[in-house]
Amino acid sequence: MASIEVGILGATGQVGQQFVALLTHHPWFRVAWLGASERSAGKPYREATAWRLPALLTDSVGRLKVQAAAPAGAPKLVFSGLDSSVAGDIEAAFAQAGHIVVSNSRNYRMEATVPLLIPEVNADHLALLAAQGAATGWKGRIVTNPNCAVVVLAMALAPLRQFGLKKTMITTLQAISGAGYPGVPSWDILGNVIPFIGGGEEEKIETETNKILGAVKSGRVENHPVTVSAAVTRVPVHNGHTGSIAVALEQQPDLDTIIDAWNSFRGKPQELGLPSAPPQPIVYLTEQNRPQPALDANRDDGMTVTVGRLRRCPVLGYKFAALGHNTIRGAAGAAILNAELMHREGLL
Amino acid sequence: MASIEVGILGATGQVGQQFVALLTHHPWFRVAWLGASERSAGKPYREATAWRLPALLTDSVGRLKVQAAAPAGAPKLVFSGLDSSVAGDIEAAFAQAGHIVVSNSRNYRMEATVPLLIPEVNADHLALLAAQGAATGWKGRIVTNPNCAVVVLAMALAPLRQFGLKKTMITTLQAISGAGYPGVPSWDILGNVIPFIGGGEEEKIETETNKILGAVKSGRVENHPVTVSAAVTRVPVHNGHTGSIAVALEQQPDLDTIIDAWNSFRGKPQELGLPSAPPQPIVYLTEQNRPQPALDANRDDGMTVTVGRLRRCPVLGYKFAALGHNTIRGAAGAAILNAELMHREGLL
Amino acid sequence: MASIEVGILGATGQVGQQFVALLTHHPWFRVAWLGASERSAGKPYREATAWRLPALLTDSVGRLKVQAAAPAGAPKLVFSGLDSSVAGDIEAAFAQAGHIVVSNSRNYRMEATVPLLIPEVNADHLALLAAQGAATGWKGRIVTNPNCAVVVLAMALAPLRQFGLKKTMITTLQAISGAGYPGVPSWDILGNVIPFIGGGEEEKIETETNKILGAVKSGRVENHPVTVSAAVTRVPVHNGHTGSIAVALEQQPDLDTIIDAWNSFRGKPQELGLPSAPPQPIVYLTEQNRPQPALDANRDDGMTVTVGRLRRCPVLGYKFAALGHNTIRGAAGAAILNAELMHREGLL
Amino acid sequence: MASIEVGILGATGQVGQQFVALLTHHPWFRVAWLGASERSAGKPYREATAWRLPALLTDSVGRLKVQAAAPAGAPKLVFSGLDSSVAGDIEAAFAQAGHIVVSNSRNYRMEATVPLLIPEVNADHLALLAAQGAATGWKGRIVTNPNCAVVVLAMALAPLRQFGLKKTMITTLQAISGAGYPGVPSWDILGNVIPFIGGGEEEKIETETNKILGAVKSGRVENHPVTVSAAVTRVPVHNGHTGSIAVALEQQPDLDTIIDAWNSFRGKPQELGLPSAPPQPIVYLTEQNRPQPALDANRDDGMTVTVGRLRRCPVLGYKFAALGHNTIRGAAGAAILNAELMHREGLL
16 A cells, blocks of 8 residues: 655656656555645646546545645655646755655756766766765755666666766657647647757756766766767657667677667666566567657556667778657656655655 | 650659659650559459549549550650569569669669669769660660668768768658558558668668769779668658668768758769759758658658758767658659660660 | 738747748739737737747748737727737727728628628628628728638538538548647647637538528528538647538539539639639548648648549549648638628628 | 467468457467468568568467468457458358357448447347357358447447437547558658548448447347437557547536446446456546547557547537557457457356
8 A cells, every 4th residue: 555645746747647647556655635825726637637638547646636846745755747848846845844755857957966867877876965965954844757768778788887878869859749739739849759858958958868878986977978869850659768879988899789789677676676666677678660659669668768770880990770658657656666765665 | 845755663662753743844754655553454444443643633643554564565764663672573574674664672682783872972883784784685674763861861971072981870760651551551650660660771771872872984883882771660650751861981071061061962963953852962951950751751752851850979980860761762752863864875 | 013001910829920920922912011919019010929830930920019909090900819818809899990801700691781701602701791880880891700620610611502401410530730739739640630620610510601601682682501510629639620520412513513513613813813713622632541630721722722532422422632831721811812802792 | 377279260461360369368368370372381571571560470370370261270269350351251260160250340240149349338248149050051150340430439328328329429539550451551641641441441430339239129220310420530550549529419417427427337348357357447537638549549558448528519519539459459359358258257
C-alpha cells in the first residue's frame, strides 16, 4: 500500500499528467496534492486539466482539488513538471520551506550543489546534497533529472566511458510531446520535420551531458571532458526521442564489446530493485531497422533505452541509433526513479 | 514547341510518374514513348499506371500505349526511372542500341566512364563520355544523376570545396517517396521514424559524394578526398530529404563567408539558362527553423536546395541543415537537367 | 496590371496569409493595406506574421507596415479573415465608414440583408445589398462567403435542386487548416481523428446551406426547405474538407443524370470569365477511390469542388463523396471570387 | 496455467500477430501451432514473420516452427486470421478434418449454419452449429466474427433494438491496420483520407449487421430488418475504427435513456466472466470530443466499444459517434472471445 504522500507541481501540463499516470499504481508514493496555476486552483483535477493520455484518470485523483503552487499544505516530497518560465521561483520557495523537490525542470540542473541525476549512471551525485543547504540556504532540497533528449544520449554513452569517451555528435529526432501542450501546432509538423527546437535545446544537450557523466570529487562534480555536438529536429512522433549518434573513443573496442557493455550495464536502481527500475536499462536490438519510437519507446513501461545499428563511422569511429521515451524515461519516470532512489538512500 | 521526342523507362513507377509530370510542359522535350514491365505493355498509360500525383495527367500522355522495355521503336533520348533490380540489363541494352540513357538508377553511377552528374557542380564530368564507347562497346551513352540524398549533401558541400573540405557527417531524414511505390507501408511509418533504409543507402552517400565532388583529370575522375559518414532515417514526410550535416574545413571561414558561398553559387545551368535550372541553386534561409520539407521542398519547382541554421560545431567545426526535393532535384528533375545540359552541349 | 487597391483584415492569421498568397499575382486587385491586432500594428508584415505557406511572400507585401484594424486609411475594398470573436465590431465599423467588406467570418452570414454568396450558386443574392443600407445604417456593405465545410456541401447540392432536394446528411472529415493557427495541437490529431469541431460547426452547416440554396423573392432570401444533418470530424490532413454525403430527392434520376448535372454545372463566374473562376466548378472523378485531399484539393488552384463515388443509398437514395479546399474555395478564394463578381457587377 | 493448445492460421499476417500477442498470457489457451504459407513453413516464427507490434514476442512462440496451412498435426482449436483469398479452402479443410475453426475471415460469415458471433450480442447464434455438420459434411465446425467495422456498428446498435431499430447510416473512418500488412502504402494515406475501401467493405457492413442483430428461430437466423447504409473511408490512424452513425427508431426515447441502454448493456461474456470480456462492453463518454482512436481504442485491452456525442439528427432522429479497436475487438480479440464462450458452453 502506497504510504508516502507526494505532491505534483505543474500537475495539469503534459509532464504533470504523465506524473499522475505513472503514480496511479505506485507501490510507495500516493498522489495527495496537486499544484498548478492560479487559474486552475480550486477546481477538481478532472475539471482543471484536459486529460490527454490513454491511461484512465482515476476518480481518487480526478476529484483532488487543485491548489495554487505554494508550499503551504503540500507533502514533503513534491515532483515538479513546471514550465521553466515559472519553475525557478516556485521550486526555490518549496525548497526554502523544507520540501524535497524532485524536478524535471531545467532551472537548477546546472547548479553546483544540485544533482542532475540518472540513477543508473550517477547515483553518487546525490552526495552534492550535503552542501546544498549551505550553498542555498534552503531547508529542503532540489534534485533534477536531465533534459529529455540528454537522457538518451547520456545513458547510451555511460557504458562507453570505460573505452575513453572523447567526442560525440548527435542529431535528434524528437517527439512532439517534448514540447508540452498545446506545444507544436499540427499545421507545422504534420508530414513535416523541423530542424530546430527552441529553449536552448542544443545547448542543454551540450552541457548537461558532461555534468551527468562526470565524477564527484571532493563534494563537487568534475565534468566529463567529452566534447558534445548536438543538432536537434522535431518529427511527427507522439512519444520517443531518437538519436543518431556518433562517438570517438580512445580505445578501439570491437562492436561486440560495445554491445556487451550496453546489454550488461546495470546501476543502483537494478541493484536496489527500485519499483520503476527496468530490468535491463539499455537493450541492444539486433534488427537492422530498430529502435523505432512506435515499437520500442514503451519497452518496460517506457524506462528502457534501446540502442541499435552499431557500426563503424568513417569520421568518428562508431555510430549507432538510440531511443528513449521522452515523457517517461526523459521526464516523469526519471523523476520518480530519482525519488525512489532517494527514499532507499534515506534522503526523503 | 517541344520538338525533341523522349522516352521514359520505368514510366509507371514513382519516379516515372514524376518524369511525366515534369515533362508535360517542357519547352524542348516531348514524351513520345513509355516503357515499362511486360505486365503493363500494350495498355494505355492511364490504365497501366495508378496516377498518384496532384498534377493532372494529360490525355496526350495518358493515351500513349505502354511498350515493353526494349529499345526497338524508342526515341534516341531515354530517361530511366527503372528499379535497380532491372536497370542494369535494360539500360545497357538501350545504350548498346545507340540510345542516350539519362538514368536515375544507381547501377552505372560508379562506372569510371559514366558521368555522375549535378550540372551545377560537375558539368565537366561529361568529358567522361568520350571514353565510354571504347570502355563499354556501347554505341549510345549512359549518364546518371546521384542518389536522392546525395544530391542534397553534394550541392551543399560543393561551394565549400574552396575552404578545404576534410570531413563531413550527415544524418538524413528522408521522405517516403524515396522508397518508390508502394514503398513504405503506412503501418511502419505513420507517427514513427525508422533509423534504416535498405539498398545500401549509407554506402551510396559515402561513395557517390566523392566522385561528384571530384575533378576530371586526364579523362577520369579523381575522387574528392573528403571523408563522408552517413546515417540515414526515414520519416513520415511525402517529399523532401533533410540532412543534418556537419563539416570540417581546412580553413576557418566565418559564418557569413560560408553563407555567401552558398547564395552566390551558380553553375552551367544558370549560365546557359537551361529550362529546368533554378535561378539560385542554393538558397540560405535565415529563419531559425528552416529549411522544412513542407514549406521549402517545392521551391523553384523543386530544383532549389535550401540550407539553414549554419552554426559552429564543437566537434567538426560547422553544422547546418539542408533540404532538397528527392523525386525532383534528387531524381526526375535532376535527370531532365542533365539532358538539357547535354542538349546544349551538343551531346544528344 | 492590378489597379484596384485592397486591404486585408486579419492579415496575419491562417486565412489572412491565404488572402495574401492568392492576391500576389491577381490581375485586378493589389494588396495595399494590411490590418491586424494592436500587437502587430506598426511592424512590417514579414515580421508581424510567421509566414507558414509554401508560396513565397513577396517583398512588396512583406514590407507593408501592418495597421491596426480601423477604417482610417484603408482602401474601399477590404477582405476580412478576422476571427469571429472580433469580426462583429470591426467589420461593422468598416461598413459604417463606407467600405465594402468581403468577409470570410461567420458573424453576419445569417443577417437578412447580407448575401451569403457562392457566385456559381446564388449570384443573384447580391440583390440583398439594395436593402442593406437601410437595414443597418451602413454607408458601405458587407458580403460573406459560407463556412468552409458548407461550401463543399452547398456546391455539390446546388445542381441537384432540379431533382427536388428533400434531405441530406453529411459526415465531414475536415482539415486542420480550418482551425486557423496555431489551431489543433499536434498531440491531439497526429494519427488520430476527433469527432467534434467547436464553434457550432454542425449548426452552421445545418443553417447556412438552406440560405445559400434559397431563392431571392421580393428582396429577401426564401430558404431552401432541404433538411440538413451534419456530423463533423477533424482529421490529420493539411488542406481539403471531405464530405461523405447522402441525399434524398423527390425525383429518382439515374446516376449518370446526376453526374451530368454536376459536370455541366456553370454559373456567373464562368459566364463572366472571372479571374479566380475554375473552368468547371464541379468535377466528377470516375476513379473509385477519389476525391482525396492530397490529390484533388488543389485542382484548378483550389477553386474546384471534386465529387466521386456516386452510388445508391439504401436509406436516403443516393450517396457520394465531395471535397473542396477549405482555405481557398472555402475561405480566401471564395471571398476573392465574391469581390470579382461584385466588381464586374459594378458593386465596388 | 494455460492448458488448451491452440493453433493460428495465417500466423504471420497483421491479425495473426495480434492473435499471438493476445494469447501470450492467456489463462486457458496456449499457442502450440502456427500455420502460414509454404514460403514461411519450416522457419522459426521469429524468422518467418517481421514482428511489428509493440508487445514483445516471447521466445517460446518465437521459436515455434511455422507449419504449412494443413490440418495434420494442428490442435483441435484453430484460430484463423487467413486472408480471404485463401481462407475458403483452408478453413474448410480444417473443419472437414474435425477442427474447430474460430475465424476472422469473411468467407463463411454469411453461411446459414455458421454463427457470425459477437458474444455480448448473439451468443445464442451458437445454436446454428447443431445443423452445421449435416449441412456441410464437416466433422468439425467453423465459427466467425464480424468484419472489423461491423463490430462497432452492431455493438452500438444492439442495445437499441428494444426501441425499434428501423434505419441506420454509418460513415466510417477506418484505421490502416484493417488493411493488413503491408496494406496501405504510406504515400497514399499520410496526411490524407481515402473515401473507399476495397473488398466489398460497404456491402459487408450492410449485410452482416442484419444477421448479427437477428434472432435464431427454428434453428436458423431471422435477419433483423434494420436498413443499413454504409460509406467507408480510410484515415491515417494506426488502430481504431470510428463510425459517425445515425439511427431512426420506432420509439422516441430521450437521450439519457439511450445512454443508459448503452452503459448498462451486458452479455454472456460478462455473465460468465470470460477472460477477454470487458467489464462494460459499451462505455458512453461524456466529453464532447470523444471517442478518439488515439485515446480510447485500447480501453480495457481493446475490447470495449466507446460511444459519444449522442444528439438529435434532423433527418433520422439520433446521431452519435462510436469506436472500436479493429484488430482486437474487431478481429483477433473477437475470435478469442468466441472461443472462450465456446469453451464455457462445452463446444470445444
